[in-house]
Amino acid sequence: MELSNAIALVKKYVKMSAIENQNHIDLTLVDSKERPEVEKALAALKMYVKKGDITEAELNQDLGLK
Numbered sequence: 001m002e003l004s005n006a007i008a009l010v011k012k013y014v015k016m017s018a019i020e021n022q023n024h025i026d027l028t029l030v031d032s033k034e035r036p037e038v039e040k041a042l043a044a045l046k047m048y049v050k051k052g053d054i055t056e057a058e059l060n061q062d063l064g065l066k
Contacts, residue, residue, distance in 0.1 A: 003048050006041040007062050013038065014064045023065050 015026045030038050048054050060066045 001041055001044040003044070003053065006044045006048070007059070009038060009041045010045065011063050021066075025063070025065075 010025060013025050013027065013029050014023050015029070017024050025042075027035070027038065045059060049056050049059055054062075057066070
């Protein structure tokens with residue numbers, strides 16, 4: 001899965017936390033039919049960070065986590 005596609009898919013499930021400025025990925029919002037694809041996207045994102053294609057800070061910013 002391409003980096004941009006994985007980010008776009010996972011970004012749909014980033015939600016605001018009750019704690020200010022503490023966004024998080026909320027997998028409870030994922031429809032059961034789409035869950036395997038979202039899990040695949042999360043694994044791909046982890047791989048991209050591990051390979052050094054993107055830093056964790058950049059990924060968090062792209063996802064809207066920070």
